[in-house]
Amino acid sequence: MIEALSAGLGSVFALLPLLTIVIGIVLGILIGAMPGLSPSMGVALMVPFTYAMSPTLALILLVGIYIGSSYGGSITGIMVNAPGTPSAVVTAIDGYALTRQGKPSLALGTSIVASSFGGMFGTLILIGFSVPLAAAAVRFHPSEYFAFALFGMATIATLAGENWGKAFIGMLLGLLLATVGTDPISGSERFTFDVLELSDGFLLIPALIGMFALSEVFAGIEKGETTAARSDNARDPWPRFAHYWKLKWVMLRSSVIGTLVGVFPGAGATIGSFISYGLAKRFSRKPEEFGKGSPEGVTASEAADSGSVGGAMVPLLALGIPGSATTAVLIGAMMIHDLTPGPQLFIRSPDMIYAIFGAMLVAQFVLLFVGMAGGRLWVKVALIPKELLYVLITMMAMIGSFAVRNAMFDVFCCLAFGLLGWIMRRYGYPLAPVILGLVLGTIAETNFRRAIMMDGPEVFFTRPITAALIVLALLSFLLPLIGRLRLRQQTTPAQPESRAA
Numbered sequence: 431m432i433e434a435l436s437a438g439l440g441s442v443f444a445l446l447p448l449l450t451i452v453i454g455i456v457l458g459i460l461i462g463a464m465p466g467l468s469p470s471m472g473v474a475l476m477v478p479f480t481y482a483m484s485p486t487l488a489l490i491l492l493v494g495i496y497i498g499s500s501y502g503g504s505i506t507g508i509m510v511n512a513p514g515t516p517s518a519v520v521t522a523i524d525g526y527a528l529t530r531q532g533k534p535s536l537a538l539g540t541s542i543v544a545s546s547f548g549g550m551f552g553t554l555i556l557i558g559f560s561v562p563l564a565a566a567a568v569r570f571h572p573s574e575y576f577a578f579a580l581f582g583m584a585t586i587a588t589l590a591g592e593n594w595g596k597a598f599i600g601m602l603l604g605l606l607l608a609t610v611g612t613d614p615i616s617g618s619e620r621f622t623f624d625v626l627e628l629s630d631g632f633l634l635i636p637a638l639i640g641m642f643a644l645s646e647v648f649a650g651i652e653k654g655e656t657t658a659a660r661s662d663n664a665r666d667p668w669p670r671f672a673h674y675w676k677l678k679w680v681m682l683r684s685s686v687i688g689t690l691v692g693v694f695p696g697a698g699a700t701i702g703s704f705i706s707y708g709l710a711k712r713f714s715r716k717p718e719e720f721g722k723g724s725p726e727g728v729t730a731s732e733a734a735d736s737g738s739v740g741g742a743m744v745p746l747l748a749l750g751i752p753g754s755a756t757t758a759v760l761i762g763a764m765m766i767h768d769l770t771p772g773p774q775l776f777i778r779s780p781d782m783i784y785a786i787f788g789a790m791l792v793a794q795f796v797l798l799f800v801g802m803a804g805g806r807l808w809v810k811v812a813l814i815p816k817e818l819l820y821v822l823i824t825m826m827a828m829i830g831s832f833a834v835r836n837a838m839f840d841v842f843c844c845l846a847f848g849l850l851g852w853i854m855r856r857y858g859y860p861l862a863p864v865i866l867g868l869v870l871g872t873i874a875e876t877n878f879r880r881a882i883m884m885d886g887p888e889v890f891f892t893r894p895i896t897a898a899l900i901v902l903a904l905l906s907f908l909l910p911l912i913g914r915l916r917l918r919q920q921t922t923p924a925q926p927e928s929r930a931a
Contacts, residue, residue, distance in 0.1 A: 437781065439788035442490075450487050451789055454494020455796045459804070461495065462502020462515055464830060469499040469515060469756045477763045485767040486782045490789040492763055493743075496756050497793050500699065500739050501545040501801065504732055505808055508537045510823055512643035516634055517699040517735045519865050520707045522642060524720065524727035531723050538808060539669040540725045541732045542801030544681055546794050548733035551685035552692065552740020553790045560748040573881035573889045577899035579874035582701040583866065584708075584906035597863045600854065604867020605874075607632055614876045615883075627839040636831040636844040637868060641861050643827050644848025647820045649855050668805065669725075677729045680710050688734030692741020699738035700869050706734035708906070721860075740790070746771055747783065 441447065461472030473492050480488035503515030507522030508529055521541060528537040583601060610621045611631025622628040674681075684706035691702035710730035711720045720727050746757040764771055769779070776783055831844035851861050881889050890896050 437784060439791070441486075441781070441785045442788040442792055447487065447490060447785075447789065448792070450491050451494050451793050451796055452800075454491045455498040455793055455800055458495040458498020458500075459502035459505070459797075459800065460498075462499030462518075463505045464826070469496050472496075472499045473756050473759045473763070477759070477766065480763065481766070485764075485769055485779075486785050488763065488767055489760070489782070489786055492760060493786060493790060494793050494796075496760070497549060497736070497739055497790070497797060498800075500549075500736055501542065501732070501797060504541045504545070504728075504735075505538070506826075507642075508541060508728075509534060509808060510643070510819065511646045512823055512826065513638060515699075515735075516638055516865070516869060517703045517731070517738075519638065519642065519700070519862060520703040520731035521728055521735070523707070523731075523862060524722070524724045527721065527723035528725075528728070533723070534808075535668050535805065536673075536725065537728055538801075538805045540673070540677070540728045542798060542805065543669075543674050544677070544684075544729040544732040545736040545801070546798040547681045548685040548688055548736035549739060549794045549797065550791070551682070551733075552689040552737040553787070553794065554740075555689045556740040556743050556747075556790070557787050560744050571881065571889070571893060571896065572877040572884065573893055573896040574899065575877040576874055576881055577890070577896045577903065579701070579870045579877065581899050581903040581906065582704055582870050583874070584903040596857075596859045600859050600861070600863035601867040604864040604869075605871040606867075607637075607864075608868050608871025608875070614872065615879050627837065631872075632843060632847075632868070633834055633840060634865075634868065635834050636840040637847045638865060639827045639830055640844035640847030640849075641851040641864060643823050644844065645851025645855055645861065647823055648848060648852035650816060650820060652852075652856075668802075673725070677726060680726050680729045681733045683713075684710065684730040684733035685737040688737030689741040691734070692738030693744050699735045699742075701873075702734040702738050703731045704866055706730040743790075747775065747786075 442451070457476065458469070458472060461475075462469065472495050476492060476495055480491060483491070499515065500517070503513055503518035504521040504525065507513035507518040508525035511522050511526040513519045513522045525537040525541060528534065608631070610628055611619070612629050613620055619629060687706045687709070688699065688702040691705065692699065707720075707727055707730045710726050711717045714720065714724070714726050716724065716726075742757045746760060761771055769775065769782075827844055827848070828841050831840045832838065834840050851864075854861060854864070885892075890900060
């Protein structure tokens with residue numbers, strides 16, 4: 431395998447493949463930074479431009495776009511609280527808080543290094559464990575997927591901070607919104623009120639843009655904010671090596687989680703980011719900083735997000751099963767070039783497979799270089815006056831929502847979610863739990879019902895992996911709450927005993 435990988439790297443270190451990687455990374459970053467253009471949409475838009483290319487160069491370009499867009503979503507999330515991708519929602523929690531403190535360079539620097547590290551780790555796992563990891567993921571029962579989604583929802587206990595009650599209500603609201611549309615099992619419509627556009631439910635991108643970007647605009651207008659968060663290079667220097675060294679264990683743990691989650695088809699980077707963020711807060715020495723501008727929170731989200739790219743490629747290349755929406759598009763691109771992903775691909779085209787592996791390794795260094803070089807430019811967003819910035823964010827929100835399926839209905843949904851997010855902000859309800867419930871609701875419901883239809887309700891107790899994940903989810907939810915209750919009892923002054931008359 432080492433010889434094959436060396437040959438693959440050798441084929442990448444030529445002018446045309448390197449130029450293709452750079453173009454893919456730059457395009458991916460731009461696509462990811464635009465709210466409304468997800469990695470899967472970006473890859474799909476570029477597929478027609480690969481028709482005249484060789485299969486190897488075409489896949490190198492598309493994979494480069496995938497890697498770049500996975501990072502690009504964090505840029506707008508950090509700078510203007512408008513996450514370009516669903517998984518960047520978690521990055522924006524602490525990244526935008528750092529920007530408001532006048533530390534966008536700290537947030538961006540932490541983000542790009544964590545992203546490159548996670549991507550490198552995921553690629554190494556892809557190279558070394560493609561076949562065994564993919565085979566294990568395919569054997570997962572629907573009950574395991576349900577338990578996995580439940581474990582992702584349990585992170586609400588650590589995301590919530592002191593407002594765990596309001597966060598729980600927000601997650602329930604997200605789960606309720608996830609039920610709108612066509613029933614995933616029976617095909618009947620639910621809560622659509624005879625509105626044709628609601629047959630597909632609330633699309634994630636308009637909801638995401640409205641909930642975070644537009645609500646921020648509405649809140650800023652209400653408060654009368656007219657000046658942007660300033661970034662003084664003297665007070666906000668780019669992070670040094672010692673800063674990254676302190677975050678090494680967070681990077682490693684989150685990269686492992688993101689890669690493993692990415693291997694499971696359908697799980698996605700968003701679940702990995704939420705789980706990694708929750709665990710990072712639980713193991714942190716400064717958990718009180720999470721949500722207020724913690725570099726550990728940014729690191730956990732970005733390392734898991736990029737690690738999931740390599741993980742999602744495992745079932746794609748080894749078994750021909752898409753591990754994410756983007757890899758589903760990649761399967762179509764491979765078939766256009768007369769390639770059939772799966773075990774036979776390793777036998778028929780090993781040179782191309784290891785060239786892709788080599789390109790993914792090189793792409794992580796290109797991403798790091800482009801991210802570092804462009805960071806100083808992206809920090810300038812903090813210097814834009816708020817009046818102009820609000821107009822630009824609103825325009826991006828409208829265009830991004832319309833671009834999902836060219837429908838004004840999605841623009842109106844974006845506005846509605848913006849108003850909902852603004853109201854929730856006013857009354858102290860966190861926004862991330864709503865998106866968490868919206869993302870995981872369909873996954874949990876579909877696999878719960880499939881598991882019961884296949885093996886009955888006892889399957890959740892008879893399958894060891896399912897039972898273990900459910901127990902872990904319950905512990906993840908209950909232990910932080912028990913700890914807060916104990917802390918509250920310890921800090922509450924004892925009431926003096928009343929004297930007998």
